[in-house]
Amino acid sequence: MPESTPKTLDRDIVMHVATTCLCLHTQRAARALARLFDTALRPHGLNNGQFSLLMALNRPDPPSIGTLAQFLAMDRTSLTAALKPLERRGLVRVMADQADRRSRLVQITADGVARLDEALSTWRATHAALDSALGGDLPTRLRADLRQVPTSIAAVTHKGS
Helix, strand or coil: CCCCCCCCCCHHHHHHHHHHCHHHHHHHHHHHHHHHHHHHHHHHCCCHHHHHHHHHHCCCCCCEHHHHHHHHCCCHHHHHHHHHHHHHCCCEEEEEECCEEEEEEEEECHHHHHHHHHHHHHHHHHHHHHHHHHCCCHHHHHHHHHHHHHHHHHHHHHHCC
């Protein structure tokens, strides 16, 4: 015997959530952006997350995994998993911190810098096309507004504690 259809929430409630949920709209935008940049960066053997990770490592002193995770707003486990394919391909190197053997540092390699440099023109062109499609000052305002979100979330999180 087939299961009966469960009772659903009122359509007005569903529509309210669908039109007002910041999380939903941010997730949808993030997925669309990820697809755009994944497609653009694919010829360089990178996806958008790998490009961002390599860019975050393009610095003179290698950061710890904890520092890098915090910068990228990732948990350490997810970051470690994201580093593994880059390490296997020789684009990054994970090593013990000589000052604190319990900590690991992550360094971009010469091959990683070369790959990043190769992909940069594609990233720039894709970004320019996206900024143009968004039009006017929307890209600048959007970036400024998005930079405020983590601070606002922290305020809400601490207020509820």
